Each structure stands twice: as structure tokens, then as C-alpha cells.
Amino acid sequence: MRILVVGAGATGGYFGALPARAGQDVTFLVRPHRATVLRSRGLRVVDRDEEWSVEPRLVTADALTGRYDLVLLSVKSTALRQAIEDVAPAVGPGTAVVPMLNGLAHIDALNARFGAGQVLGGVAKVVTTLNDEGDIVRLAPLAQLTIGEQGGGLSPRVEKIRSVLAESGVDVLVSEDVTAAMWHKWVFITTFGAVTSLMRGTVGEVNAEPGGTELGPAVLAEAAAVAAAAGYPVPERETAATLGIVTATGSPMVPSLYRDLVAGRPTEVEHLFGDLVARARALSVATPLLDLATLHLRVHQRRALAGS
Known part of the structure; x- marks a missing residue:
């Protein structure tokens, strides 16, 4: 499964680093400044009892090519409009887009651009922040991702995504009512x-x-x-x-x-x-x-x- 993580900040960086560390095919779509930091330091996670890092595969919007199977979208809502345009070349008919933003307004924007059938619901619960060096600091034990079909129920694609992420160490749940x-x-x-x-x-x-x-x-x-x-x-x-x-x-x-x-x-x-x-x-x-x-x-x- 080809995975594109849009944003490598405190949330997207953490949930993307786990499958990257596990050897999954993960690419991070980042801004040039963030790319410079990650190329020099790696994607580093300061956990409560350990510190680890991965050498991330990075791409900026001007160089993004090819379609991905899964897009994990983790940006601030203020950057959502630009992120949607940036990621569009990576979204094909078989791509599943999982947003990790709070609130609901982003779902309407994603549905309008990519179609409701390609957009899943997502809820990220994690207490992380970026330190002055740009490393991800995990501040509390909770780190869980919930995904599901917007229309409710279970589906083979959601189960496949759950399986891939879970095998990579992500605590991921499937909800039959992800909108709730x-x-x-x-x-x-x-x-x-x-x-x-x-x-x-x-x-x-x-x-x-x-x-x-x-x-x-x-x-x-x-x-x-x-x-x-x-x-x-x-x-x-x-x-x-x-x-x-x-x-x-x-x-x-x-x-x-x-x-x-x-x-x-x-x-x-x-x-x-x-x-x-x-x-x-x-x-x-x-x-x-x-x-x-x-x-x-x-x-x-x-x-x-x-x-x-």
C-alpha cells in the first residue's frame, strides 16, 4: 500500500512515522522549510521512554507525481484549501483520503474536491507537540486513530487500511459511525x-x-x-x-x-x-x-x- 502523509507535524508526523519505521511505503508531503529540517535531522520522535527516528521519504508539492492508495491528511484547517490542491495529483479513483482534522467543515471541502466516496471520516487522539528543533514530542500515553466510512457500516477497504496501520504499530480503530x-x-x-x-x-x-x-x-x-x-x-x-x-x-x-x-x-x-x-x-x-x-x-x- 502506497501511503502519502500530508503534513509532518506533531500529529501527521507521529502517525506517519510509525508505518515508516515498520517498513511501509510512506511518503510525506511537506513544505520546503519542513523538508529542510527533516532532511537534516530525520523525523524524530521523543517518546515518554525512548527516542527514535526514521529517514523519511519526502516530496514537496511541485514534485508530487503518481497516485497513492491512502492519503493521511494532517494539516491545520487554515492550510486545508492549499493542501487539497497540493495533494490532488496523488488522488486517483482508488485512493482513500483519511483526514485527521478536528471539527467537520473539512469533510465538506474534501467531498466537494474528491467525491464523498473517496473520503473517509477520521479522528486522531494524540497529545504531541513540536519542540524547537522540529522533533515530535509525545506528552501523554494516548495515541489512537479512528477511521470509518462516512455513510457508516464496515467495508473491506477500511479493514485493509486498519490492518496495514495496525501491523505498523498504530493503535487504530474502525467505527461503524465515524461521524458520531x-x-x-x-x-x-x-x-x-x-x-x-x-x-x-x-x-x-x-x-x-x-x-x-x-x-x-x-x-x-x-x-x-x-x-x-x-x-x-x-x-x-x-x-x-x-x-x-x-x-x-x-x-x-x-x-x-x-x-x-x-x-x-x-x-x-x-x-x-x-x-x-x-x-x-x-x-x-x-x-x-x-x-x-x-x-x-x-x-x-x-x-x-x-x-x-
Whole structure:
């Protein structure tokens, strides 16, 4: 199976490095600057108990040729439009495209460009970041990829992809309702992002202050209400897991959106928050806290883009 990983950052780089290390036919489509870093250092993963690297096969958009069997798409939503055009030459009639973005708006964009039949649903759960040297640092044990057909059910192609990735060491699950899984991840990431970005602090810092432990449950209730109104209620076990994370005392956890925010970089505000509150309006669901987080992030976004 020929695999093309679009983006070699903290998420795509990690999930692509595993099959590359296992000897699978993996190529990374990267920007020229990232290619320079990876050619000089290799694709390095600093895990919790080991450090390892692979010499990745790299290609830039101007040199991409040939069709691939599987495309793992892992870019920021702000780079999605360009990534779709960049990867188009690699997508043929038999190619399966698995996006690893949060939210849902990217599915519409991919369906419009490649056809819904070639686009799978995907959910990546991993806590990684890039350090100053460009290496991938794994910060927590969780590292799981969920894939599935947009229309639901099981299929031979999804099982084949699962088998190839699993044999390479990827913890991969197949969902018979991957759209629900994507909604549930969306609820989690917007709750996590709203709590930390509104308060400009880690989960532990927020919960250390009077009233802090009330914020997470209140934001979660709003996001979950949107999902339920859309037909994808969040299971109790996932609600409990999210509550456990956003109300944890002493926790240093922050999402990547928060790291972008405090660093003055643009965020995925429209893809994650703007789209969610727009759907809430259409479904007549009140989301005052999510509206506030969206406004806060939009003000930051204007400043960040003006300074870039």
C-alpha cells in the first residue's frame, strides 16, 4: 500500500512515522522549510521512554507525481484549501483520503474536491507537540486513530487500511459511525479549548481559582447540546472523560489551540468554534460561553493575521 502523509507535524508526523519505521511505503508531503529540517535531522520522535527516528521519504508539492492508495491528511484547517490542491495529483479513483482534522467543515471541502466516496471520516487522539528543533514530542500515553466510512457500516477497504496501520504499530480503530465519533471529539476539543483560552491558563490554573471548576462543565453542556441537537448525543462515558480532564486539579494540560494563542499565532477559530456556533444557531441551541470564546479568539485572530 502506497501511503502519502500530508503534513509532518506533531500529529501527521507521529502517525506517519510509525508505518515508516515498520517498513511501509510512506511518503510525506511537506513544505520546503519542513523538508529542510527533516532532511537534516530525520523525523524524530521523543517518546515518554525512548527516542527514535526514521529517514523519511519526502516530496514537496511541485514534485508530487503518481497516485497513492491512502492519503493521511494532517494539516491545520487554515492550510486545508492549499493542501487539497497540493495533494490532488496523488488522488486517483482508488485512493482513500483519511483526514485527521478536528471539527467537520473539512469533510465538506474534501467531498466537494474528491467525491464523498473517496473520503473517509477520521479522528486522531494524540497529545504531541513540536519542540524547537522540529522533533515530535509525545506528552501523554494516548495515541489512537479512528477511521470509518462516512455513510457508516464496515467495508473491506477500511479493514485493509486498519490492518496495514495496525501491523505498523498504530493503535487504530474502525467505527461503524465515524461521524458520531467526529462530533464527540469536536465537543471535547472545543470544551478544552474554550476553558483554557478564555482563562488564558492551564486546566490546573483555571480550576485552582474560585468558580474555576464550574466553567468546564458549563462549556461542555453547551457543546454537547449542539451535538445532541444535530443527532449525535455524547455517550455518558465520553462526557465523564471530558469532565475529568477539564476539572482536574493541578493539571498542566492545554490544547494546541491554546499554545497557538499564547504564542501570538493564528488559531483554528473558524473551523472549530465559528462552525460550531453557526450550527448551534441553525439548531436553535443557546451557546453563550462558546459564543464568548469564539469572539475572544476572533479578536486574537485579527491581531495575529495583521502582524503576520
